[in-house]
Amino acid sequence: MRLGLNIGFVFGGDDHQDHLRLVKEAEQLGFSVTWAAEAYGSDAATLLTWIAAQTTTIDVGAAVFQIPARTPAMTAMTAATLDQLSGGRFRLGLGVSGPQVSEGWHGVRFSQPLLRTREYVAIVNSALRRETVAYEGKHFTLPLPDGPGKALKLSIRPLRNHVPIYLAAVGPKNLELAGEIADGWLGILNDPAYLGEQLNHIKTGRAIRQEGLDGFDVVASVPVMTGDDLQAAADPIRGYAALYIGGMGSREKNFYNALAVRMGYTAEAKVIQDLYLAKQHREAMAAVPYGFIDSISLLGSKERMAEKLTAYAEAGATTVSVTPFASTLEQRIADLRTVAEALDLAGVGTGDQH
Numbered sequence: 001m002r003l004g005l006n007i008g009f010v011f012g013g014d015d016h017q018d019h020l021r022l023v024k025e026a027e028q029l030g031f032s033v034t035w036a037a038e039a040y041g042s043d044a045a046t047l048l049t050w051i052a053a054q055t056t057t058i059d060v061g062a063a064v065f066q067i068p069a070r071t072p073a074m075t076a077m078t079a080a081t082l083d084q085l086s087g088g089r090f091r092l093g094l095g096v097s098g099p100q101v102s103e104g105w106h107g108v109r110f111s112q113p114l115l116r117t118r119e120y121v122a123i124v125n126s127a128l129r130r131e132t133v134a135y136e137g138k139h140f141t142l143p144l145p146d147g148p149g150k151a152l153k154l155s156i157r158p159l160r161n162h163v164p165i166y167l168a169a170v171g172p173k174n175l176e177l178a179g180e181i182a183d184g185w186l187g188i189l190n191d192p193a194y195l196g197e198q199l200n201h202i203k204t205g206r207a208i209r210q211e212g213l214d215g216f217d218v219v220a221s222v223p224v225m226t227g228d229d230l231q232a233a234a235d236p237i238r239g240y241a242a243l244y245i246g247g248m249g250s251r252e253k254n255f256y257n258a259l260a261v262r263m264g265y266t267a268e269a270k271v272i273q274d275l276y277l278a279k280q281h282r283e284a285m286a287a288v289p290y291g292f293i294d295s296i297s298l299l300g301s302k303e304r305m306a307e308k309l310t311a312y313a314e315a316g317a318t319t320v321s322v323t324p325f326a327s328t329l330e331q332r333i334a335d336l337r338t339v340a341e342a343l344d345l346a347g348v349g350t351g352d353q354h
Contacts, residue, residue, distance in 0.1 A: 004321030009037055010041070027058040030340065036061075045078050048086075048090070061091035061093055065093065067117060072140060073127060095186075096113040122181075166185060178205060199316045218318045223322070226302075226326075226335050234290050234297070245257050298339060305338065
């Protein structure tokens with residue numbers, strides 16, 4: 001099992017320099033990849049390019065490029081360019097986002113997300129293979145049939161023959177799709193006790209292409225907080241959990257709330273969502289059960305984290321990508337070191353993190 005680092009977004013001020021210091025520390029510790037996100041603020045491509053220019057060994061990954069934000073051709077162009085400039089260290093994570101961002105920010109209808117993703121990935125792969133791209137689907141048609149456009153070939157070569165594609169997937173059908181058409185899965189709110197259920201859906205997709213999970217990267221996204229008081233260590237993660245369960249989507253369509261329900265937190269998920277949508281954010285945070293936070297996080301001592309990393313490895317995770325939640329950069333760096341030591345203690349690392 002390998003380690004990754006989630007750096008999220010750039011919010012302003014000097015936080016991009018903090019991101020860079022964290023990434024450089026992760027690189028020194030042998031982490032395999034750092035992931036950047038985007039919503040409706042900083043974009044992932046610019047941040048990853050900036051980081052790739054100042055690192056040498058750690059991979060840079062999009063977690064994720066939003067499918068409604070770019071045409072598939074533009075994504076292929078960006079992926080090929082990043083792969084070239086990074087020396088073959090780019091990983092392309094994709095996701096459909098949610099209806100609020102897709103329709104409210106990008107002006108793209110959130111319809112048939114599974115089919116849209118399937119078509120999108122097919123075009124991206126075709127372009128990255130440097131084929132002359134012609135595609136006729138329900139959501140994408142290249143070239144348009146009633147104008148002067150012609151089928152084109154990507155004029156830049158990615159450094160590698162294949163840029164790995166990851167899907168951010170939450171629901172069962174999307175997990176199956178990830179197994180079928182992607183090289184890896186970007187998970188979230190990952191409890192090792194529930195990971196097997198999710199991997200069963202991914203295996204269904206892998207079976208369609210007559211392959212197993214060998215070579216498929218199962219990326220568990222995991223908050224991390226060290227500390228002797230476990231309840232206190234869990235508290236900084238409450239806002240993150242409440243946001244996803246309660247506020248990441250509408251009452252009718254929140255994929256993360258539905259995930260919490262599938263994980264066995266039906267009543268709690270409803271309470272968190274009711275409070276969050278009523279703008280009672282502190283109360284929503286307080287309503288997140290400690291047991292839920294503990295199940296999806298690395299909390300406490302190095303020894304306790306080693307036990308949890310062993311559980312992730314045994315459940316099928318091939319990468320644990322951590323998000324440090326400490327309030328200071330110095331403590332976040334220290335927590336990365338603790339995670340690296342915990343992996344060594346657990347004895348479930350690959351040896352070669354790349």
